[in-house]
Amino acid sequence: MPARSKRADALRNQQTLLAAAAAVFVTSGVDAPMREIAARAGVGLGTIYRHFPTRADLIVAVYRHQVEACAEAGPTLLTETDSPFAALRQWVDLFVDFLVTKHGLANALQSDSSGFEALHTYFLDRLVPVCAQLLEAAVNADEIRPGTHAYELMRGIGNLCIGHDSDPRYDPRRLVELLLQGLQRPQSP
Amino acid sequence: MPARSKRADALRNQQTLLAAAAAVFVTSGVDAPMREIAARAGVGLGTIYRHFPTRADLIVAVYRHQVEACAEAGPTLLTETDSPFAALRQWVDLFVDFLVTKHGLANALQSDSSGFEALHTYFLDRLVPVCAQLLEAAVNADEIRPGTHAYELMRGIGNLCIGHDSDPRYDPRRLVELLLQGLQRPQSP
DNA sequence: GACTAAGCGGAACGCCGTTCCGTATATTTC
DNA sequence: GAAATATACGGAACGGCGTTCCGCTTAGTC
Numbered sequence: 001m002p003a004r005s006k007r008a009d010a011l012r013n014q015q016t017l018l019a020a021a022a023a024v025f026v027t028s029g030v031d032a033p034m035r036e037i038a039a040r041a042g043v044g045l046g047t048i049y050r051h052f053p054t055r056a057d058l059i060v061a062v063y064r065h066q067v068e069a070c071a072e073a074g075p076t077l078l079t080e081t082d083s084p085f086a087a088l089r090q091w092v093d094l095f096v097d098f099l100v101t102k103h104g105l106a107n108a109l110q111s112d113s114s115g116f117e118a119l120h121t122y123f124l125d126r127l128v129p130v131c132a133q134l135l136e137a138a139v140n141a142d143e144i145r146p147g148t149h150a151y152e153l154m155r156g157i158g159n160l161c162i163g164h165d166s167d168p169r170y171d172p173r174r175l176v177e178l179l180l181q182g183l184q185r186p187q188s189p
Numbered sequence: 190m191p192a193r194s195k196r197a198d199a200l201r202n203q204q205t206l207l208a209a210a211a212a213v214f215v216t217s218g219v220d221a222p223m224r225e226i227a228a229r230a231g232v233g234l235g236t237i238y239r240h241f242p243t244r245a246d247l248i249v250a251v252y253r254h255q256v257e258a259c260a261e262a263g264p265t266l267l268t269e270t271d272s273p274f275a276a277l278r279q280w281v282d283l284f285v286d287f288l289v290t291k292h293g294l295a296n297a298l299q300s301d302s303s304g305f306e307a308l309h310t311y312f313l314d315r316l317v318p319v320c321a322q323l324l325e326a327a328v329n330a331d332e333i334r335p336g337t338h339a340y341e342l343m344r345g346i347g348n349l350c351i352g353h354d355s356d357p358r359y360d361p362r363r364l365v366e367l368l369l370q371g372l373q374r375p376q377s378p
Numbered sequence: 379g380a381c382t383a384a385g386c387g388g389a390a391c392g393c394c395g396t397t398c399c400g401t402a403t404a405t406t407t408c
Numbered sequence: 409g410a411a412a413t414a415t416a417c418g419g420a421a422c423g424g425c426g427t428t429c430c431g432c433t434t435a436g437t438c
Contacts, residue, residue: 044387182371
C-alpha cells in the first residue's frame with residue numbers, strides 16, 4: 001500500500017531543489033548556507049528541510065548518480081583490465097577524481113558532526129564493498145600484500161583528498177599513488 | 190626600544206588563558222567555543238581576543254612547545270639512528286602521535302578558512318624543513334626514491350590523521366606506514 | 379464549488395564568532 | 409600618597425547560520 005502518491009508541486013520542488021543545490025555546490029561548495037540553496041531554488045527554508053532533513057541527505061541526493069557510477073565501475077574494471085592491481089588503481093583514480101572536483105565534499109565526508117552521518121554511511125556502504133572486491137582480487141593475484149581493510153583504505157584516500165584546492169603544491173593523486181605503491185607486495189619471494 | 194613592558198595583569202591573564210585553553214582543548218577539542226575558554230579562564234570575551242586575535246594564534250601558543258620539541262627531534266633522530274629512513278619513520282611517528290592526541294587539530298590544520306592560516310603557516314614553516322632534511326638524507330642513502338616534496342608529505346600525513354577517533358577501524362598509523370613504504374625505493378637495482 | 383490533507387514560507391530561536399566602547403585598574407608622575 | 413594617564417577588562421551587541429514551528433495556501437478529491 002504505497003499510501004497516496006506525493007503532490008505534484010512537492011515533486012517539482014524536490015527537483016528544483018536538487019538542481020539548485022547542484023549549482024550552488026559547484027560555486028560555493030557543499031557547505032554553502034542552506035538559505036542560499038533555498039533562495040536559488042526560489043523556495044522557503046521550510047521546504048528544503050522537509051525534502052532533505054539533513055544536509056547530508058541533500059548531498060547524497062545530488063551525487064547519488066555519480067557514486068553509483070563509481071560503484072558500478074569496480075566490477076567492470078576488474079573484468080576489463082588484465083591485472084587486478086591495475087583495476088584497483090584505475091578505480092581509485094575514478095574515486096579521487098570524483099572527490100577532488102566537489103568542493104568540500106572530502107571534508108564533509110570525514111566530518112564527525114552528527115548530521116553528516118548519513119553521508120558517511122551512504123558513501124562507505126556503497127563503495128567499501130566494491131573496494132574490498134578489488135583489493136581481494138589483487139591479493140589473490142599476489143600483487144599486493146594482504147591485511148589492508150577496504151574501509152580504512154577508502155577513508156585514507158578520502159582524507160588525502162581534503163584541501164587539494166588550497167595549495168597547488170599539494171596534489172592528492174601523488175600521495176594516493178604512494179599509498180597504492182605501499183600496498184604492493186615487495187617483489188622478494 | 191622595547192616600548193613599555195606589559196601590565197602585570199595582562200601577563201597573568203595571558204597565562205591563565207593559555208592554561209584554560211589547553212584544558213578545554215583536551216575535553217572539547219580545538220574548535221571549542223571561545224566563550225567556553227573565556228569562561229574557564231574567568232575572563233571576558235574581549236580579553237581573549239585581545240591576547241589571541243585569531244583562534245589559530247591561541248592554538249599555536251598552546252602547542253608551540255610540543256611543535257618545537259618535534260622539530261628538534263628531527264636532527265637528533267638523524268644522528269642517533271643508523272638508517273635515515275628509520276629516523277624518518279620515527280619522526281613521522283612522533284608527529285602522528287602529536288596530532289592524534291589533539292582532538293580536531295588535524296582538521297584545523299587543513300581548514301582553508303582564513304583565520305586558520307596562521308596555524309597552517311606555523312606548523313608547516315617549522316616542520317617542513319625538518320621533514321625535508323630527513324627526506325633528503327634518506328634519498329642520499331638510497332633508501333627512498335627522490336621526487337617527493339616534504340610539504341606534500343607533511344600535509345598528507347596530517348590529512349590521514351583526521352577523524353581517527355570517529356571509528357576504531359580507522360587507524361592513521363597503518364596508512365601512514367603504507368605511505369612510507371610507498372616511498373621506499375624498489376629494491377630492484 | 380467545497381472540503382481536506384499535503385505542502386509551503388519565513389519568522390523566530392539559539393549558538394557562535396567577532397567587534398566595540400564605557401569602565402576599571404596598574405603604573406607613572408609629582 | 410594622590411592625581412594623571414595609558415592599558416587592559418568585561419560583556420553587550422551585531423551578524424551569520426542551522427533548525428524548528430505554525431498559520432496560511434493550494435492540489436487533489438468528491
